[in-house]
Amino acid sequence: MSLYDDAVLVLKGYENPLDPAQEELRQVYLDHLAAHPDGMWKACEAGHLTASALVVDPERGRVLLTLHRKLRMWLQMGGHCERQDTTLAAAALREATEESGVSGLTLLAGGPVTLDRHRIPAPCHWHLDVQYAALAPAGATEQISDESLDLRWFAYDEVASVADASVVRLMTRVRAALEQRR
Numbered sequence: 001m002s003l004y005d006d007a008v009l010v011l012k013g014y015e016n017p018l019d020p021a022q023e024e025l026r027q028v029y030l031d032h033l034a035a036h037p038d039g040m041w042k043a044c045e046a047g048h049l050t051a052s053a054l055v056v057d058p059e060r061g062r063v064l065l066t067l068h069r070k071l072r073m074w075l076q077m078g079g080h081c082e083r084q085d086t087t088l089a090a091a092a093l094r095e096a097t098e099e100s101g102v103s104g105l106t107l108l109a110g111g112p113v114t115l116d117r118h119r120i121p122a123p124c125h126w127h128l129d130v131q132y133a134a135l136a137p138a139g140a141t142e143q144i145s146d147e148s149l150d151l152r153w154f155a156y157d158e159v160a161s162v163a164d165a166s167v168v169r170l171m172t173r174v175r176a177a178l179e180q181r182r
Helices: 003-013 020-035 088-100 156-162 165-181
Strands: 048-057 062-068 077-080 114-119 126-135 148-155
Touching (some): 048 165, 077 088, 088 126, 156 165
Parallel strands (some): 048 126
Antiparallel strands (some): 114 126
């Protein structure tokens, strides 16, 4: 199965019944892929899917954010899909591992936590981000990558003071998903 086919299956199966805007966004993503067979790749100037993951240490009530080198914002780990990625989940896990330096990350079961569509500078216009949660193993040690200016653990209640609304929304949904597991 191709990454494109996996993305379509993931999106068709994605549900967030508590947020009708997520259903609309899911349909935007599916329509985009139907109109753009290259919609998984950075070269698609109309926009492309990306995969990200919020690295969480639920035992200590904290998340790991990266100070993005280009955007100079505290964000979750994530980025562009690559040709070797076989699934969106694998792309999100690869990105989280590369950008955090944390080995042994595992994705929270159940698929994506949320979707977030945001504008980016030309020549491309949109990132259609599929967002997961990555669980850090006990004793996780982070290591900064070339894509980051800094990496830092933040308590859940600190995130709103350093990150934008999209990261806060992601964190809120991750925490809700973690609560459902208990």
